[in-house]
Amino acid sequence: MSSTRVLVTGASIAGPALAHWLHRRGAEVTVVERAPELRPGGQAVDARGVTKEVIRRMGLDAAVRAARTETAGAYTVDVNGNVLETFRADDDGGDGYIAEIEILRGDLSQVLHDDTRGGVEYVFGDRIAELVQHADGVDVAFAGGDRRRFDLVVGADGLHSALRTMVFGPHERFVRHLGLVLAFYSVPNEFGLDRWLLEHQEAGRSAMLRPIGDATRAMAMFSFTAAGFDVDYRDIEAQKRLLRERIAGLGWLTPRLLEHLDQTPDFYLDQVAQVVLDRWSSGRVGLLGDAAFSSSPMSGQGTGLALVGAYLLAGELAAAGWDPAAGFAGYEGRMRSFVEANQEIGRMHARSRDVSGSDAEPSPEPDMESLMELVERAINGVELPDYAGVPDSGAPTGPPITSSARP
Numbered sequence: 001m002s003s004t005r006v007l008v009t010g011a012s013i014a015g016p017a018l019a020h021w022l023h024r025r026g027a028e029v030t031v032v033e034r035a036p037e038l039r040p041g042g043q044a045v046d047a048r049g050v051t052k053e054v055i056r057r058m059g060l061d062a063a064v065r066a067a068r069t070e071t072a073g074a075y076t077v078d079v080n081g082n083v084l085e086t087f088r089a090d091d092d093g094g095d096g097y098i099a100e101i102e103i104l105r106g107d108l109s110q111v112l113h114d115d116t117r118g119g120v121e122y123v124f125g126d127r128i129a130e131l132v133q134h135a136d137g138v139d140v141a142f143a144g145g146d147r148r149r150f151d152l153v154v155g156a157d158g159l160h161s162a163l164r165t166m167v168f169g170p171h172e173r174f175v176r177h178l179g180l181v182l183a184f185y186s187v188p189n190e191f192g193l194d195r196w197l198l199e200h201q202e203a204g205r206s207a208m209l210r211p212i213g214d215a216t217r218a219m220a221m222f223s224f225t226a227a228g229f230d231v232d233y234r235d236i237e238a239q240k241r242l243l244r245e246r247i248a249g250l251g252w253l254t255p256r257l258l259e260h261l262d263q264t265p266d267f268y269l270d271q272v273a274q275v276v277l278d279r280w281s282s283g284r285v286g287l288l289g290d291a292a293f294s295s296s297p298m299s300g301q302g303t304g305l306a307l308v309g310a311y312l313l314a315g316e317l318a319a320a321g322w323d324p325a326a327g328f329a330g331y332e333g334r335m336r337s338f339v340e341a342n343q344e345i346g347r348m349h350a351r352s353r354d355v356s357g358s359d360a361e362p363s364p365e366p367d368m369e370s371l372m373e374l375v376e377r378a379i380n381g382v383e384l385p386d387y388a389g390v391p392d393s394g395a396p397t398g399p400p401i402t403s404s405a406r407p
């Protein structure tokens with residue numbers, strides 16, 4: 001019997017992680033990425049709780065740890081730079097605000113790509129132009145001109161997923177703006193920053209400076225409230241103008257950080273948003289990662305959801321003998337409440353920034369006990385079956401990782 005052919009769109013975190021598991025379960029995998037090469041950059045992303053166990057099962061614990069940022073912790077500071085609060089990377093068993101496993105998004109993407117490129121076909125600089133589902137397969141026409149047939153297609157193409165629009169409907173139906181915009185870019189490290197992150201907040205706005213692997217540079221990050229967001233997310237100059245306008249008058253190091261805005265080689269700005277869909281699949285097409293269930297950077301768990309989701313999606317599809325209806329249903333059943341807990345945390349953090357004009361449904365503030373229960377559910381609240389009896393060509397390394405969270 002020939003192997004199941006799966007097309008995955010997006011080669012950031014969710015796509016290569018899914019490719020890893022699909023390949024191990026015996027599928028033939030193609031990943032198509034719109035960008036001409038692997039996209040570097042991005043802020044630090046974290047692995048907490050159950051996500052660390054998925055990384056271990058991938059056999060990537062050592063590679064991920066070797067690429068960590070080694071941030072020691074964070075200080076919140078007042079307008080004069082005096083420390084208000086301290087958070088350490090070893091707080092809460094390594095699963096706290098600054099997680100023990102913190103890695104730049106681009107570095108994690110590189111680790112996942114290096115791990116999979118031997119057994120997976122990667123196509124860069126292309127995208128799906130058209131897709132037609134049939135009872136026994138999916139016909140895909142690529143923008144670059146190729147036409148191919150796959151058994152399954154999975155969209156791991158991020159918050160602005162084109163595959164989701166194509167198959168499930170327009171963006172506005174699923175994307176909930178949390179009323180915040182986030183921007184960041186690298187600057188020369190003329191601030192004497194070492195392994196500590198600094199953050200200054202004033203009502204509804206914040207400026208942050210964080211260390212990155214390269215000690216000669218640092219990452220500046222800003223957030224501000226914005227009820228509506230009508231800047232094209234691909235128009236960098238308009239985004240920079242918006243940032244200058246909205247961050248004007250914010251004290252601390254802000255004016256010095258803004259001096260580097262025009263020269264920075266990297267710049268990222270986007271709305272802080274969540275994706276909420278009733279179903280993450282339609283026929284032979286499924287969604288994973290931010291495309292399916294972005295919890296927003298305010299949850300600190302987008303990468304965790306992508307990695308855990310990749311493990312479960314490939315495991316459930318393979319366990320169901322690659323039957324799309326059964327496999328996608330198993331994946332949704334296992335993931336949904338884990339996703340919901342993380343989305344709730346993301347909304348709570350956004351609210352704590354004095355956000356108005358959010359699209360999200362308001363929900364009551366939980367008491368301490370409910371909060372602890374919610375945090376535990378967001379970090380560890382998903383079962384990882386071992387899928388004994390399901391094909392697996394790779395071997396895990398080291399003992400299982402378990403951790404429990406404290407808020």
Ligand SMILES: Cc1cc2nc3c(=O)[nH]c(=O)nc-3n(C[C@H](O)[C@H](O)[C@H](O)COP(=O)(O)OP(=O)(O)OC[C@H]3O[C@@H](n4cnc5c(N)ncnc54)[C@H](O)[C@@H]3O)c2cc1C
Nearest residue numbers: 010012013014033034042043127157158162289290297302
């Ligand atoms: C450049 C970049 C920087 C980021 N920085 C941060 C950050 O600092 N903090 C944070 O919390 N999150 C950040 N994110 C989002 C973060 O990576 C995700 O929340 C999380 O890791 C889940 O990843 P994902 O793979 O589902 O989606 P994403 O990481 O958004 O990746 C989606 C991928 O799909 C590709 N793509 C888009 N459209 C198409 C298409 N039509 N066809 C093929 N490929 C397509 C994109 O180029 C991208 O590589 C960033 C994402 C990117 C791409």
